[in-house]
Amino acid sequence: MHKQSDALFQQMDKDNSSGASREEIAQFVSSNAQLWAKLSVKLNQPAQVVIQVATRVAMELASGKEGQAALDAELSPEQFHQFRKKYVLDSSGSEEFFHRAVFANYDKDNSGELDAEELEQFLDTIYESRSVVKGVITLPPKEKMRDAIMKQCDTDGGGGFHTRKSVAS
CATH class of the missing domain: 1.10.238 (Recoverin; domain 1)
Structure with a gap:
């Protein structure tokens, strides 16, 4: 190899x-x-x-x-x-x-987190085309999904969805 x-x-x-x-x-x-x-x-x-x-x-x-x-x-x-x-x-x-x-x-600005606008674009993709989850799961209403993501991933209260660390874990 x-x-x-x-x-x-x-x-x-x-x-x-x-x-x-x-x-x-x-x-x-x-x-x-x-x-x-x-x-x-x-x-x-x-x-x-x-x-x-x-x-x-x-x-x-x-x-x-x-x-x-x-x-x-x-x-x-x-x-x-x-x-x-x-x-x-x-x-x-x-x-x-x-x-x-x-x-x-x-993460267009390569900051290591999704700010509110980037998160909204992510959710729009899922909810408009369902391309990421097509046929895999039934989604809750978009507002509930956003709230759940923020509750789970906004670790510093700054309104961002942090992932470099959360994806790795």
């Missing part, structure tokens, strides 16, 4: 820098539909949009950094291998990746 990761890394590292940039990781993400296709379908988003979101999540998970620092990072071959092993090849890791990417799709 390490040999496969090394070979993929070598193909991806177009500039031979021994580090994978966001653009190089975006190429990897783009060519691995299991990282973004489900997002595209479930969120009814164009492939280009969800590939960008999936790349952001991949950079954060692989580098251990957040926000712009993650996007500016150069991943080492070992970081790439660990990311691929945990989030691409392992089914439970793939599911975690999907959940983080769904969240990141709505």
Whole structure:
């Protein structure tokens, strides 16, 4: 498995820098539909949009950094291998990746939380198209869902839906 990761890394590292940039990781993400296709379908988003979101999540998970620092990072071959092993090849890791990417799709400012507007956009997607939960569950009225989310996830009383920590737990 390490040999496969090394070979993929070598193909991806177009500039031979021994580090994978966001653009190089975006190429990897783009060519691995299991990282973004489900997002595209479930969120009814164009492939280009969800590939960008999936790349952001991949950079954060692989580098251990957040926000712009993650996007500016150069991943080492070992970081790439660990990311691929945990989030691409392992089914439970793939599911975690999907959940983080769904969240990141709505966290437009990359703050690590959904503010009131971002949460409203998330709820609109669920309630208008039911794409994320289509055929899976019956939803309560939107206002009850919003109240339940805020009660559970607004840990500091600031009105945001915090997830970097709550998704990981």
